Amino acid sequence: MNKTLNESMKSISQSRIALLAAVMTPLSLVSTACMDVADGEAVAEVADLKISEPADRSDKKANADLLGDCSVHGDGRLYCGNVYDAPIYHGPNYAHGAIDFMRTTYSWFDCWAYGVEHEGRNFTWYHTVGDVYGHKGYMPAGFVFTSPKFDDHPDWYGLRHCDE
Numbered sequence: 001m002n003k004t005l006n007e008s009m010k011s012i013s014q015s016r017i018a019l020l021a022a023v024m025t026p027l028s029l030v031s032t033a034c035m036d037v038a039d040g041e042a043v044a045e046v047a048d049l050k051i052s053e054p055a056d057r058s059d060k061k062a063n064a065d066l067l068g069d070c071s072v073h074g075d076g077r078l079y080c081g082n083v084y085d086a087p088i089y090h091g092p093n094y095a096h097g098a099i100d101f102m103r104t105t106y107s108w109f110d111c112w113a114y115g116v117e118h119e120g121r122n123f124t125w126y127h128t129v130g131d132v133y134g135h136k137g138y139m140p141a142g143f144v145f146t147s148p149k150f151d152d153h154p155d156w157y158g159l160r161h162c163d164e
Contacts, residue, residue, distance in 0.1 A: 070145055072158035078109040078126065078146070086143035088135065091115065092125035099137050100130025109144065111162035112154040118142050124151045127162050 070080035084105050087098035092115020109126035117123055120142025129136050141151045150157055 070147075070150075076110070076158065076160060078112075078144075078154070078157075078159045080107070080109070081105055081145040082107050082139065083143040086139050088128065088130040088137040088139050089125075090135075090137050092138045094118075100133045100135040102128070102139065102143075103131040109139070109159070111160045112141075113138065113162040115140075120151065122148070122151050124154065126154075 070078075072078050082102055082105060084103065086102045088100040088102060090096050090099050092113045094116065107128055109128045111127045113125050113127065114123045115125040115138065118125070118140035120140055122141055124141040125138040126141060126144055127136070127138050146154075155161055
């Protein structure tokens with residue numbers, strides 16, 4: 001099977017690989033695959049990208065679809081992709097600066113709140129627990145790969161409003 005796989009991978013022309021790379025690059029994916037042929041064997045390498053700015057609202061749904069499920073599950077939590085190293089704030093505002101960061105790129109959020117307008121051009125913030133210090137706080141929706149429609153009314157999709 002490995003011999004067949006290696007032969008199949010060798011038969012892919014360089015132009016197809018270049019085309020695939022050109023198509024994948026603008027999607028700002030968390031990882032990209034690069035293929036190379038070394039000593040007659042096909043080698044696949046994965047390069048992780050660090051995304052340090054919020055996702056553009058128009059690309060959020062596309063990114064969520066590519067990264068996996070983005071929905072409220074039976075436990076009442078939203079599970080969705082998010083920007084690597086996204087900041088988490090004490091409340092749904094920037095008043096005291098970031099208190100934690102999300103190092104995972106697929107996370108859970110247990111509720112939502114309205115707050116100050118943020119990079120995502122809306123007022124929705126999602127409550128979660130940070131990965132670095134374990135602090136509970138809010139992530140601006142601009143860093144979560146939800147659709148703009150979801151951000152407008154998370155409660156319509158089953159995510160509860162945070163009790164404050």
